Amino acid sequence: MLGDILTPDLFASALRMATPLALAAIGGTLCERSGVVNIALEGIMLIGAFAAAAAGLATGSGWLGLLAAIAAGVAVSAIHAFSSINLKSDQVVSGTAINILALGVTGFLMELLYGHPGTTDPVPQMLRPVFHFPNGGEGVLGTVWTWINSIVFSHTPIVYLAIAVAVIAQWAMYRTRWGLRLRALGEHPRAADTVGINVSRGRWIAVMMSGALGGMAGANLVLEQVGSFTENMTNGRGFIALAANIFGRWTPVGSYLASLLFGFADALQIKLQLFRAEIDIPPQFFLMLPYVLTVVVLAGVIGRAVSPAAVGVPYEKG
Amino acid sequence: MSVLELREITKVFPGVVANDHVSLSLEEGEIIALLGENGAGKTTLMNVVYGLLSCDGGELLVDGRPVKIKSPRHAIDLGIGMVHQHFMLVQPLTVTENIVLGHEPARFGVIDFATARKKVLEISARYGLKVDPDSRIMDLSVGMQQRVEILKALYQGARILILDEPTAVLTPQEVRELFAVVRSLVNEGLSVVFITHKLEEVMAVADRILVMRDGRLVGETRPSDTDTVGLARMMVGRDVVLRVEKAPRACGDTVLEVDGLHVKDDRGLEAVRGVALSVRGGEIVAIAGVDGNGQREIVESIVGLRKPTSGTIRLKGEDITHASARSSIEAGVSHIPEDRHRRGLILEFTIAENLMLGDHRLAPYSTRGLMRPTAVTAMAKRRIVDYDVRTPSERVLASALSGGNQQKVVVAREIGRDPELLVAAQPTRGLDVGAIEFVHRQILKERDSGKAVLLVSLELEEISALADRILVIYEGRIVKEFAAGEADDETLGFYMTGGGGSKLAPETGATGARGEGER
Numbered sequence: 001m002l003g004d005i006l007t008p009d010l011f012a013s014a015l016r017m018a019t020p021l022a023l024a025a026i027g028g029t030l031c032e033r034s035g036v037v038n039i040a041l042e043g044i045m046l047i048g049a050f051a052a053a054a055a056g057l058a059t060g061s062g063w064l065g066l067l068a069a070i071a072a073g074v075a076v077s078a079i080h081a082f083s084s085i086n087l088k089s090d091q092v093v094s095g096t097a098i099n100i101l102a103l104g105v106t107g108f109l110m111e112l113l114y115g116h117p118g119t120t121d122p123v124p125q126m127l128r129p130v131f132h133f134p135n136g137g138e139g140v141l142g143t144v145w146t147w148i149n150s151i152v153f154s155h156t157p158i159v160y161l162a163i164a165v166a167v168i169a170q171w172a173m174y175r176t177r178w179g180l181r182l183r184a185l186g187e188h189p190r191a192a193d194t195v196g197i198n199v200s201r202g203r204w205i206a207v208m209m210s211g212a213l214g215g216m217a218g219a220n221l222v223l224e225q226v227g228s229f230t231e232n233m234t235n236g237r238g239f240i241a242l243a244a245n246i247f248g249r250w251t252p253v254g255s256y257l258a259s260l261l262f263g264f265a266d267a268l269q270i271k272l273q274l275f276r277a278e279i280d281i282p283p284q285f286f287l288m289l290p291y292v293l294t295v296v297v298l299a300g301v302i303g304r305a306v307s308p309a310a311v312g313v314p315y316e317k318g
Numbered sequence: 319m320s321v322l323e324l325r326e327i328t329k330v331f332p333g334v335v336a337n338d339h340v341s342l343s344l345e346e347g348e349i350i351a352l353l354g355e356n357g358a359g360k361t362t363l364m365n366v367v368y369g370l371l372s373c374d375g376g377e378l379l380v381d382g383r384p385v386k387i388k389s390p391r392h393a394i395d396l397g398i399g400m401v402h403q404h405f406m407l408v409q410p411l412t413v414t415e416n417i418v419l420g421h422e423p424a425r426f427g428v429i430d431f432a433t434a435r436k437k438v439l440e441i442s443a444r445y446g447l448k449v450d451p452d453s454r455i456m457d458l459s460v461g462m463q464q465r466v467e468i469l470k471a472l473y474q475g476a477r478i479l480i481l482d483e484p485t486a487v488l489t490p491q492e493v494r495e496l497f498a499v500v501r502s503l504v505n506e507g508l509s510v511v512f513i514t515h516k517l518e519e520v521m522a523v524a525d526r527i528l529v530m531r532d533g534r535l536v537g538e539t540r541p542s543d544t545d546t547v548g549l550a551r552m553m554v555g556r557d558v559v560l561r562v563e564k565a566p567r568a569c570g571d572t573v574l575e576v577d578g579l580h581v582k583d584d585r586g587l588e589a590v591r592g593v594a595l596s597v598r599g600g601e602i603v604a605i606a607g608v609d610g611n612g613q614r615e616i617v618e619s620i621v622g623l624r625k626p627t628s629g630t631i632r633l634k635g636e637d638i639t640h641a642s643a644r645s646s647i648e649a650g651v652s653h654i655p656e657d658r659h660r661r662g663l664i665l666e667f668t669i670a671e672n673l674m675l676g677d678h679r680l681a682p683y684s685t686r687g688l689m690r691p692t693a694v695t696a697m698a699k700r701r702i703v704d705y706d707v708r709t710p711s712e713r714v715l716a717s718a719l720s721g722g723n724q725q726k727v728v729v730a731r732e733i734g735r736d737p738e739l740l741v742a743a744q745p746t747r748g749l750d751v752g753a754i755e756f757v758h759r760q761i762l763k764e765r766d767s768g769k770a771v772l773l774v775s776l777e778l779e780e781i782s783a784l785a786d787r788i789l790v791i792y793e794g795r796i797v798k799e800f801a802a803g804e805a806d807d808e809t810l811g812f813y814m815t816g817g818g819g820s821k822l823a824p825e826t827g828a829t830g831a832r833g834e835g836e837r
């Protein structure tokens with residue numbers, strides 16, 4: 001039976017499941033490195049998902065759906081940036097407010113645009129896998145190829161985009177001027193200020209980048225996984241992403257790898273449900289897996305992980 | 319022509335005039351000292367010059383040209399550099415990253431780390447400020463961090479260097495090195511503003527001394543025209559006793575006895591490695607050492623804030639090794655903590671509430687779980703008078719007091735409890751001469767009334783003013799013991815920095831041979 005569970009598509013599915021988590025987690029990384037806590041990622045992702053569905057339905061284009069999701073993510077994150085950076089309000093409160101707002105707004109817009117709650121019609125065009133190589137072939141080589149093809153070449157655009165984002169963000173954070181300044185902002189904004197770095201601007205940019213990535217995560221859910229929007233479809237992924245960010249020690253690649261772990265738990269959970277007849281365990285138990293993993297991982301890691309020193313603290317000049 | 323001139327600079331904070339029409343000038347190649355008590359307005363004035371604060375009136379001239387400095391970036395562009403009282407260094411970043419931050423050599427936004435590193439090494443060689451460009455700031459000593467701050471200003475092209483209380487955190491050796499650095503900078507054509515409230519330093523380093531009090535410039539003089547007593551009078555506005563009188567010691571029974579103490583620090587590393595010490599009634603035992611050599615962990619173990627890994631602590635024969643903070647207070651241990659904001663006070667509480675903390679569950683302050691406000695108020699009023707806390711009322715929040723008055727509240731509470739043992743950790747940190755005099759008097763009064771005092775201080779002056787016995791701590795061990803007056807600052811500093819094994823050994827040679835023979 002183990003052979004039936006550990007198939008190539010389990011791992012491919014892990015990669016797919018990890019994608020929205022990873023995008024949001026990297027968004028969280030950038031945001032927190034600049035000194036702003038972003039628990040609004042859940043709501044940003046949800047609004048991104050709705051925007052992707054709405055634009056997809058209205059225009060018929062998946063790509064325009066993605067653009068709309070990014071734009072919506074940036075717009076929502078701007079609310080968070082304004083209240084955290086300009087109004088210096090409590091960032092957790094602001095984030096929570098946005099999460100509640102996102103639930104309400106998407107539900108309300110469902111009614112307004114489509115006349116019913118629940119789930120939208122399927123979008124006419126989803127984002128399709130980038131490559132189309134046939135599986136299989138004979139013998140060992142054929143099996144190896146099937147594995148490679150499933151795990152590496154079977155994916156939709158945003159899955160590859162997420163990997164690229166992780167690698168580029170990691171490089172940028174440690175090699176570029178922007179990255180150095182970002183790291184300084186979250187640790188000691190006053191030090192950054194005294195060498196002439198604009199703290200507010202740096203934080204605004206980081207928060208909006210996290211909004212764009214959160215929006216992209218929502219687009220992935222709608223345009224590459226589900227095909228339609230359902231109320232509260234993010235289902236806590238924004239929070240798991242924040243856990244992945246911590247587990248990944250506030251680095252983009254770390255966030256990606258941690259998301260992969262959570263994605264794997266999710267994929268495994270789905271897979272195991274197929275074997276409900278053989279393994280006599282209630283399905284709710286499997287559904288719980290990713291969340292239990294989150295708690296376990298955080299309990300093991302959180303004491304030792306060191307967050308950016310100034311995260312969550314509004315910057316007061318003078 | 320002056321490189322920097324301030325004309326009638328005024329800066330008002332809500333309720334405080336921090337700078338009141340201050341005018342001064344700095345000549346090329348000159349070191350001026352800005353001397354004043356805490357709260358005199360020195361930092362504010364220099365923050366205005368550095369563009370961190372905007373002023374409410376007055377004029378700034380750089381190289382004779384009037385300028386409006388709106389941001390630190392602008393100040394840097396004008397050749398002004400500032401080393402802040404609290405370092406502006408990003409702890410997890412490397413030395414190089416910190417130095418180039420904000421002015422990174424880069425191509426298309428990608429930092430050229432090789433060039434950056436090379437430039438850092440160049441400047442470091444040119445001014446004799448040795449650093450490892452690849453270390454992380456958090457792994458460096460305070461003195462080294464300060465060096466990085468100075469390098470940062472030089473890298474940014476500073477011609478005018480402002481040093482805000484640069485010696486507050488340094489050992490005597492490091493202070494001497496800093497003075498040498500400052501002189502070499504001046505020889506290279508820089509001009510320096512040196513902020514401090516320590517009188518000896520001013521005499522040692524300044525070409526010209528400007529004294530500030532209550533936001534105003536109250537005097538200008540030169541080291542050759544004055545002495546520390548004269549400066550103190552100018553600074554405080556009255557005669558100050560720089561060194562309080564000390565009666566001969568009359569020792570009683572042993573009060574505190576610590577044996578074989580091992581304690582871990584927050585990172586789980588062994589910070590105290592087998593310390594034995596005792597304090598008798600009527601004596602002040604001082605632990606001298608550079609910050610971070612285990613003093614904090616010893617103090618926290620004694621007052622019940624940290625669990626030792628092994629060893630015993632006895633108070634009048636009673637084992638208090640594992641006592642909680644509460645039972646240690648009940649046993650008769652009082653504690654003036656090194657950080658009055660984090661541990662000494664609850665800033666959001668009133669003075670009265672702060673004065674009662676720790677005794678709040680006892681009569682008369684509370685009975686059967688209910689507070690007795692009249693008793694608390696009466697006690698607070700009495701202590702405010704006894705300990706000379708300058709405040710309009712006992713209902714004022716602790717956060718509204720100046721540092722000196724906050725410390726008086728802590729001292730009033732801890733001594734007012736009438737303890738058997740007073741543990742005073744850096745009791746005058748950040749205080750000015752007037753407040754220091756007061757706190758020292760209170761500590762001596764405790765001793766003279768037969769109580770035991772354990773003093774931890776980084777200030778050798780304080781140690782030699784108060785201590786009957788001096789224990790020198792280095793890397794978690796007591797490496798040397800002196801009776802009062804037996805060792806001068808040089809000798810103490812020598813043992814504090816690791817004795818014979820240290821690179822910082824004094825060049826006098828007189829003490830060089832004493833490196834061996836500690837226990």
Ligand SMILES: Nc1ncnc2c1ncn2[C@@H]1O[C@H](COP(=O)(O)OP(=O)(O)O)[C@@H](O)[C@H]1O
Nearest residue numbers: 318331334336355356357358359360361362363
């Ligand atoms: N940001 C601020 N807001 C309000 N008051 C301030 C601020 N900074 C300093 N002050 C007040 O201004 C006065 C001067 O402070 P400061 O310049 O720090 O003194 P010094 O550096 O000489 O110790 C003090 O009374 C202080 O409480």
Ligand SMILES: [Mg+2]
Nearest residue numbers: 360361362403
């Ligand atoms: Mg100051």
